[in-house]
Amino acid sequence: MTTINQALSEARDKLQTTSPSPAVDASILLRHVLGCSTGHLFAWPDKQLSQQQALQFSDVLQQRIEGKPIAYITGEREFWSLTFKVTSDVLIPRPETETLVEFVLEKFSANDVLNVADLGTGSGAIACAIAVEHPQWNIIATDASTAALNIAQLNASALNLENIQFSHGQWFEPLTGLDFDLIISNPPYVAMDDPHLSEGDVRSEPEAALASGEQGMDAITLLARQAGSYLKTDGWLVVEHGYDQQQAVYDCFNQGGFADIVQLTDLAGLPRVTAGRYGKSNA
Ligand SMILES: C[S@@+](CC[C@H](N)C(=O)[O-])C[C@H]1O[C@@H](n2cnc3c(N)ncnc32)[C@H](O)[C@@H]1O
Structure with a gap:
């Protein structure tokens, strides 16, 4: 024994x-x-x-x-002090993504009733963390993966969250006809041929959650280019990105009509989040 x-x-x-x-x-x-x-x-x-x-x-x-990553074996991972169910259909939530959540919670008032979209919600980590903190916000969480969306829905149910609506589709497709105060995304942002994709735990995660074109910038470029059509005037776009994409993301936001661009570092001091305010006159 x-x-x-x-x-x-x-x-x-x-x-x-x-x-x-x-x-x-x-x-x-x-x-x-x-x-x-x-x-x-x-x-x-x-x-x-x-x-x-x-x-x-x-x-x-x-x-x-x-x-096999520990989180896929145990079937869970902690994010924002909440426990999330995870399977190999979703990205394992990362601690650095809490930087984006922190920014959003600090920047926008809990008392306002905001319409928020979380694009590429995966396990629902970002949407659920925000929904827990600000139950009066109306959140729509979307993903191109039905399997991921199912996991996100299970997580929202386990947390008894009633202020998140889930919708399947490519980036802005599920937002047609709607406008938002805030669009958030942690999109895939790794370059297609980045050797890290074939190392360690990342090998087990869905490729669609990680890789985005030759420079890793395809999804972010699309988000910055199109978000304005789904944002109210003075609405904000907030995205997570790679530590080495700070300037490229700034340029995309600038070209997409965003002003007051803010860039934040994660706990390791690496550039990780870019946010900008959309004004129709900025474009
Ligand atoms: C980096 S993961 C982020 C997951 C989660 N938001 C998080 O922070 O842990 C990116 C997510 O974007 C989704 N995605 C990839 N391409 C997409 C597309 N064209 N339209 C919508 N979602 C997409 C993936 O399925 C994945 O769930």
Whole structure:
């Protein structure tokens, strides 16, 4: 029989060559199998795993060794202190995306009733985080992937959110005939031939959630070019982008008729978010 300590130690050894964070991974996977907290692992190092638990642990460990991301194995990821269901149909929400959420929550008043669109919602991380904080805002969350939209809907239901409407379609297609105070997007922005696409966890994520043309700029260019047609005067477009796309995104916003352009860095100090105000006279 295997104890908690032995299971952790063996898992760390096995993950050494394939995972960038063997100890953390081992702990998360064992907690997932035992349904317990980190504190439990520390408090009961000599507790034995049942045969079924040992088998299940060996199975999830093997999945991780073979390169499956932890979030797809456990089926969840935390974002904005909320738990999101994730599958291989959606991008795993990233901590840097909280920069965009923070900006939006600080910039716009909770008391106004805003119409907001989150384009390319994926797991629904951005839309749900904003909906939780500002229940009076009306949010429409869209995606070209039906499978992703289903996950986003499950997440909104699990959080009892009633102020998000989901709609399927290519970028602005679901917004036809509507206008918004705020359009938000974390679109795909990786260059098609970026070698990172074939490394680590990213290999398991949907390509359509990551890659966008030769320079990674196709989606952002389209968003900046077309958003004005769906924004009220003085409405805002806010997008996440790659750390090396700051100038290119600024230029797209400028050409798209946006003024008061703001660019923000994430917690690692990397340029990550661009926001701009649309005025019909700016164009
Ligand atoms: C980088 S992921 C962002 C997911 C989520 N918003 C987040 O921040 O975690 C980009 C999302 O855009 C969606 N997408 C890609 N191409 C699209 C298109 N042409 N129209 C609408 N959504 C698209 C993908 O399916 C994916 O869910």
